[in-house]
Amino acid sequence: MDQDIPEIMQTLLNLAEFMEHCEKGPLPLDQKLLGERAMKCRAYAKALHYKEDEFHKGPTTEVLEALISINNKLQQPEAASGVLDYATKCHVADLKVKERWYEKLHDWDNALKAYQQAREQNPDNVELVLGQMRCLEVLGEWDALYHLASDQWGSVEDINKQKMARMASAAAWGLEKWETMEEYVHVIPRDTTDSAFHQAVLAVHKENFQVAQQFIDKARDLIDTDLTAMVGESYSRAYGAMVQVQMLAELEEVIQYKLVPERRDAIKQKWWDRLQGCQRIVEDWQRILQLHSLVVKPKEDMRTWLKFASLCRRMGRLAQSNRTLVTLLGTDPSPNLYQPLPTTYPAVTFAYIKHMWKSNLKEEALKQLHHFVQTELPSQNLNHICPPLAEETQQRTEQQALLAKCYLKLGSWEESIQGINENSIPRILHYYQLATEHDANWYKAWHAWAYMNFEAVLFYKNQVQQSCAPTQAGDGTCSSYSNDSQRSGLTGQHIRDYTVPAVKGFFRSIALSHGSTLQDTLRLLTLWFEYGQWGDVQNALSEGLRAAPVETWLQVVPQLIARLDSPRAGALVHQLLLDVGKQHPQALIYPLTVASKSTVPTRMQAASRVLRSMKEHCADLVQQAVMVSEELIRVAILWHELWHEGLEEASRLYFGERNIKGMFATLEPLHAMMERGPQTLRETSFNQAYGRDLAEAQEWCKKYQRSMNVKDLTQAWDLYYHVFRRISKQLPQLTSLELQYVSPKLLMCRDLDLAVPGSYNPNQPVISIAKVESMLQVITSKQRPRKLCIKGSNGKDYMFLLKGHEDLRQDERVMQLFGLVNTLLVNDPETSRRNLTIQRYSVIPLSTNSGLIGWVPHCDTLHTLIRDYRDKKKILLNIEHRIMLRMAPDYDHLTLMQKVEVFEHALEHTNGDDLAKLLWLKSPSSEVWFDRRTNYTRSLAVMSMVGYVLGLGDRHPSNLMLDRLSGKILHIDFGDCFEVAMTREKFPEKIPFRLTRMLINAMEVTGIEGTYRMTCNKVMKVLRGNKDSLMAVLEAFVYDPLLNWRLMDSQPKVKHAKARSGSVPCSQDQGDMLDAVDIGSQPTAKKGIDSASAAGDGEAQPEALNKKALTIINRVRDKLTGRDFAPEETLDVPDQVELLIKQATCHENLCQCYIGWCPFW
Structure with missing residues (x-):
């Protein structure tokens, strides 16, 4: 096969792939040959598929290196890194980790170490020298690179000099050794982009602008062909070439800068704006800034170089960050960190102090920052009296903003080192208050101050509870009136002192926020519902509510309605809901209708009062909502x-x-x-x-x-x-329902004012219900949910699952949490680039035991997929369980070690690759398969971490769905949250999330190592970094009177009751699975209908609930601080993830799951 005719080769590769998908089997062609040809055609997804087949036959060094290369070509650095991790962990005799593998992974520090170690054994190996030089160049180590090049230059052959020349030239340029640079540049192979670019730089330095322009044009012509080809493939493939093109344009601007002085400010601004659009890649920024420094020295462009130092710090390049800051300071303070730092440029001093903190010199950084804000910065205000007034005003403003940042850091560092206690609270609050005073319109300062006041309230509330705990009387008050009583009174006063500032602070931070205000709003509600009966708190709330925009409250409507009948906060909540109802009736109408059906009289009356008030300005809407709600409930449960x-x-x-x-x-x-x-x-x-x-x-x-x-x-x-x-x-x-027989009123609905459930958006026109389709399909599962279609006023069809027998209010709050998590993942640069978001769907409760769920198209449960696959392949659905029963008919009565033995016996005698084969067979091409598998692995990792923090249990194969088009994993049924499945009497779960062998086998060949583990690390880092926001949502969840009865319901009450099962947006239920494996029912049992709905309306024992709620909140906080495995030890994110993965994959834990959970899948 000739490589000059790639079209024919591509056609043959497509044919080979097609045949592999056919039942007739693959073509009789060698997989290795197909892989090589795919690489030559740049069909990297196909090449990956064939190389992975080779890997399964035997992971040799060559195969591993090829996998690293292919994954890099496919822009999958995590998967490539997983191959390297596999190679270092697997201890196969003939596997050798090569230095260039680290390089391919852009792990420059480790690559440099590997090259240095290899050169100790083999100092004359030129390839090792070149590798070392490449690492030093990327790390910006100009001195070391220059000396290495100088040492080697005289002793290497001309061909190797050509390979070294570009890097040697870059080092000479970095050190401004222009003559040496010229010597190196002449050796760079001609007719290459690098040669033309470096020649242009030299010409610009010599101010020979005409020659420079000729070289720039030449470089542009040379790069044009590559760029055109790569842009055709993808933007990410072309990004590196785009940076080179940008540098050529900026080299022309350097010439302009030199020739036209009046354009200098505009050019500098243009460079700054362009950098903001660049990806945060240290190497690219370094090259661009090196170019700028031809005309603008670092001290003349502090803002950009400080941004670069900050980027280096965030990316863990501390040596580079240090070098940059030392250049800007003009001196290296590291030999004597106990002396005050130079403060000629306050912003640089502050950046250096942050660098010290990141370098683990925390105590020293805190002392330096103290000294800086107390002595140096205030005196700066007195020194600059000479400049004109406008300039002085701007300088003062910048100074104030810098002081605010310093005080904010002082507060957070103080909290980090000292923790929250009686002594540290006033100090931390003082720093945060100073931050708000120095920059009165800064969201971060107000949020920190409000949140610290809130933390102080929690701290003293815990103290009250602890002092009351040992001698609690029956009425829930302290029975001891000695010193404890006085202390309790004093502590109560402390709570009052901090509550009002917290309320005012949260209102201020909500007003200043440009992003999500959910966490601040929820914290505010917590204080309101807990202490709203106090006069001064009520006044602060009333004042804040008058000023806050009504739209603020739309995101917390479920929480507000849950407290509608609260004796402490009911009146104010009632008034707020009336205000919201006037401007956004569609947002309130469904949840209020649910509340008006409550079995608790006070709650029902409170909701009815709000609905009556709403009738005054939208009578038709209220009437329609009540009718539609009642009729949907009628159809949901006949x-x-x-x-x-x-x-x-x-x-x-x-x-x-x-x-x-x-x-x-x-x-x-x-x-x-x-x-x-x-x-x-x-x-x-x-x-x-x-x-x-x-x-x-x-x-x-x-x-x-x-x-x-x-x-x-x-x-x-x-x-x-x-x-x-x-x-x-x-x-x-009962396979279908016709509305004329089950609800003629719904059939008569035409062009209502009422919005389609779940569609209301205050910033968009209302999509109202045009009509309800007359036929409803009944899905064959235990709970027989109905597939319902509502036609919207915009002409679109909106599909729903109408569910009876189930309280969906908890699912509704979980979707609220997922919304916040998605916002956090989108705002984080690491996770947003990888499209790491949770698939959500609308959840609209209609009553305490029925509701609507937005239909998710193209989805099947894992159970359905595996069942269909095994049917087709003539494999028994419950083969693993049959093998276990053959070995041990009394499996449930075995000891733990015997269970492990039986469980492992079943695993050894089955492949567990059903899902992996499914993903391949259901994908029309390798390219689609590769995208789907990547999405599958990433989405599984995201939900593993989020599910762990939420304490989400009962992840059996009917509660996980796979999107057939995207490959993303979707979770459904959130009945078991906050680890209730771990505390039940029968079959308590021992695993933090589902990570069984079938799920692992469907990932890339290295399994957990690679995309899965790295995605887990990234997501957990985001979750832990936004602990406050998540805790706000989860605390509101735990203390919600409509939901917290579930926390007490961890023991099975009903032997034969139907499980809260997978009647989900799919055609399958776990019932089939349980029948197939001969097990009676799921261990989580549903309460009786009436007891559930009564409890679900807030009827539960408050003392037991508060204790349970506090335990849950502390557990979640431990997870988000890395103290979940040992309270006295804080684990970093990779260690925490490693322990979680070990727990999730441990056979001792898996073999204890109930059979319907399918641990062997």
């Missing part, structure tokens, strides 16, 4: 299903627990419903079929209540059982 579930629950209470009172409590509302009479044709047919039997059964029940004769109840249950059996036979035939 009478057949209500009676089926009710009878099942009643029979459990009567026959299982002998709870006759509970049985009547379950049946009475159902009989009352029958007495109210049917309203639809479907209800009428139910009444005709079962009404007489149920009425007769009710009579027997009433007779029993009069006579207390058990025979009467037996008569009733004979009838109930007869009805139950008939309904059970009828339900499987």
Whole structure:
């Protein structure tokens, strides 16, 4: 095959790939040959597929190096790095980590070390010298590079001099040794971009501008061909060439700068603006700034060089950061850090102090910053009296802003070193207050001050609880009135002292914020709901509410409605909801309708009052919302299903627990419903079929209540059982519903004012309901959710899953948390470049046990995918479980070590590569497969970390979905949060997230090493770096009276109750899986309908709840500070992630999961 005809080669490669997807099997071609040809064609995704096949046969050094190269070509540095990690960890005898592997991964420090060590063994090896020079150039070590080049120059052959010349020239340029640079430049091979560029630089230095322009034009012509080819492939592939083109343009601007003095300021500004658009890559910035320094010395362009030093610091290039700052300071302070730093340029001094902190000289940095703000900076204000007034004013403003930054750092560093205690709180607050005074419009300062006041409130609140804990009386107050009582009173006063400033501070930071205000708003609500009854707090709240824009509260509507009947805050919440309702009625209408159906009278009345007030200005909207909500609930759970579930629950209470009172409590509302009479044709047919039997059964029940004769109840249950059996036979035939039979009112809906559920956006026109499609598909799963289509006023169809039997309010709050996490991931440069976001969907509760979920298209549960794949391949769905049962029929009664043995036996006798093969077979080409697999691995890693922080449990294969088009993993069903699955009695979970072998095998060949681990590290770093924001959402979640009853529900209450299962946006349920593996039910059981809805409306024991809530919050805080494994030891992010992965993949933990969780998958 001739490489001159790539079109033919590409066609053959496509054919080979097509045949591999066919059942007839692959073409009889050598995989190695296909991989080589794919590389020549630049078909890197295909090359990766073939190289990975080679890797599976045996990971040789050549294969590993090829994998590193291919992943680099595909812009996958994490995957390439994973190959290197694999090579260093696997200890295979003939595997040798090569120095250039580090180089390919841009791990320049390690590459330099590797080259230096290799040169100690082999000092004359020119390749090692060249490698060392490449590393020194990238690291900006001009001195070392210059001396190495000088030492080697005389002893190497001409061909190697040509390879060295560009780097030697760069070093000479960096040290401004122009004559030496000229000597090196002449050796750079002619007709290369590097030669033309360096010649142009020299000509500019000599002010020979005409010659310089000729070389610039030549360089542009040479780079043109490469750039055109690479832009065709992708922007990221072409980025390096784009930087070179930018440098050529800026070299022309350097000439302009020299020739036209009046354009200098404009050119400098243009350079600054351009740099802001560049990626934050240290090497690129270094080359660009080196070019600028031909005409602008670092001290003349402080702003840019300080930005560069900051970039180096953030990227861990501390030596480079130090060199830059030493150049700007004009001296190296490191030999004597106890002496005051030079303060000629205050901004540089501050940057150097931050560099000291990052270099782990924390105590010294704190002392230097103290000295700097107390003595040096204030005196600077007195020195500069000479300049004209305007310039002086600007200088003063800059000085004030710098002081504000210094005080903010002092506060955060003080908190970092001292922690939060009685002594440190006033000091930290003093620093933050000074920051707000020096820059009154700075969000960060106000947020820090408000948040520290909030932390002080929490600190003293904990102290009150601790002093009360040992001697708590029945009414929840302290029974001891000695010193503890006085201390408690004093502490209560402290809480008051810090609450009002916290409230005022949060209102100020909300007003100044340009990004997400969710965390500040939630903290404000926490203080409001806890201390809103105090007069001074109420005044601060009223004042703040008048000033804050109404839109601020739209993001926390669920939290506001949850406190509608709160005795402490209800009146103010009521007023705020009225204000929101006037401007944004669509945002309130659905959640208020849910609250108006509450079983708690005070709550129902409070919600009804707000709805009545809203009727004054939007009567039609309220009426439509109530009607649509009621009708959707009617369609979500038909009478057949209500009676089926009710009878099942009643029979459990009567026959299982002998709870006759509970049985009547379950049946009475159902009989009352029958007495109210049917309203639809479907209800009428139910009444005709079962009404007489149920009425007769009710009579027997009433007779029993009069006579207390058990025979009467037996008569009733004979009838109930007869009805139950008939309904059970009828339900499987429920495959679709027509609105004319189940809800004629919904069918009649046309062009309503009411917005399509979940679509309201205050900044967009309202999309209202045009009509509801007449046919609803019933999905065949345990809970029979309905697929519903609503046509919007914009002509689009909006698909939903209408779910009964389930409280979706917790899922709604989890989506709120995911929204915040996505904002954090998008705002972080490391994670935003990789599109690391969580797939969300709209969740609209309609009542305490029904609601709508936005339909996610193109998704299947992992269970469905594996079931279909195994059916096609004639593999038993539960093969692993069969193997386990064959070895140990009494698996659940084995000891832990015996379970491990049986579990590992099943793994050894099955491949567990179903998902990996699925991803390949369902992708039309290697390119699509590669993109999907990358998305799969990244999305799995993101949710592993976020799910761990949330304490998300019960991740069985029907609760994970795969997007068929993008490859992203989507999680559903968030019933088990805050590690309740870990504390249940039967089958408590031991793993932090799902990371089973099938999920690992579907990643790149090195498995966890590479994209997965590095994504976990990046995401956990973002989560830990934004601990305050996440804690705000999670605290609001834990203390929410509508949700926190779940925290106490960790023990299974019902043996045969249906699990909160995967009736999800897909056609499959975990029920099939459980049937297939012969296990009865999931260990998490749902409460009875009525008890759940009552508890779900805030009826729970406050003392036990508060204790549990505090435990949960402390646990989450430990996770976000790296103290989750040992409270006294703070782990860094990579160590924390490593321990989590070990826990998640440990066979001892996996073998203890219940069988329906499918740990062997």
